[in-house]
Amino acid sequence: MLRPPQKRGNVATKILDIMEMALKVICVCLLSVIVACLSYAVVMRYVFHQPPAWSMELSRFLFLWMVIFGAILVTREQSHIQITFLVNFLPPKVRLIWLNVLRMLMIGFCWVMIQQGLAIYPLVSEALSPTLRISMGWFYLTIPVCGLFMGIYIAEAIIVSILEFRKTDSLEEKLAC
Numbered sequence: 001m002l003r004p005p006q007k008r009g010n011v012a013t014k015i016l017d018i019m020e021m022a023l024k025v026i027c028v029c030l031l032s033v034i035v036a037c038l039s040y041a042v043v044m045r046y047v048f049h050q051p052p053a054w055s056m057e058l059s060r061f062l063f064l065w066m067v068i069f070g071a072i073l074v075t076r077e078q079s080h081i082q083i084t085f086l087v088n089f090l091p092p093k094v095r096l097i098w099l100n101v102l103r104m105l106m107i108g109f110c111w112v113m114i115q116q117g118l119a120i121y122p123l124v125s126e127a128l129s130p131t132l133r134i135s136m137g138w139f140y141l142t143i144p145v146c147g148l149f150m151g152i153y154i155a156e157a158i159i160v161s162i163l164e165f166r167k168t169d170s171l172e173e174k175l176a177c
Contacts, residue, residue, distance in 0.1 A: 016156055019149075020076055023069045030066040034059050057131045061139065068142045076153040096165050103158050110154065113147030 041055035074080055087095055117140065125137030 013156070016076070016153070020073065023073055023149075027066050027069050027073070030062045030069070034062050034066070037062075054131045057129055061129075061132070061134075064139060064142055068146045072146060072149040072153065075150045076156075078157060092165070096161060100158050100161060103154050106154050107151050110147040110151035114144045114151070117141070117143030117145075117147060 037055050037059050041052055041059075044055075045051035087098060090098060120140055121137050121144070124140045125135050127136040128134065129136055129139075
């Protein structure tokens, strides 16, 4: 799971690879803390009969961030569940256009997530969580963070698909001559 970033082209790609690796490390750390926290809670509840009130809230908070970072990683890998059998029947140029139109719509949705997440943040940031007494803004901050990172990785997918198509298209033209 934690493989080093692949050696690919330019500086922007290398930065995105480093961000991906950092997100993977963060997900592993979050999962480790969640497991430790819940294990502690189970032992305290069933052995000592004194369950900690904060463990479930902290686990929920960390789980939310882990899921968001995982969704961002899956976006980069382009491994969200897809139904592609109809798209695969399209000619390559039409398929490229179709997929990139869908990706542009996804970027539009990411922009809505960023806008609305930032709009709601000031409203919820004043409220405190019941047990940990931390700002609820940290929970809602996942919305714009997810939109931003997903938008960046979707934009990368658009650029890579166009560059790869141009490369294969020009290669086919050269071979045809």
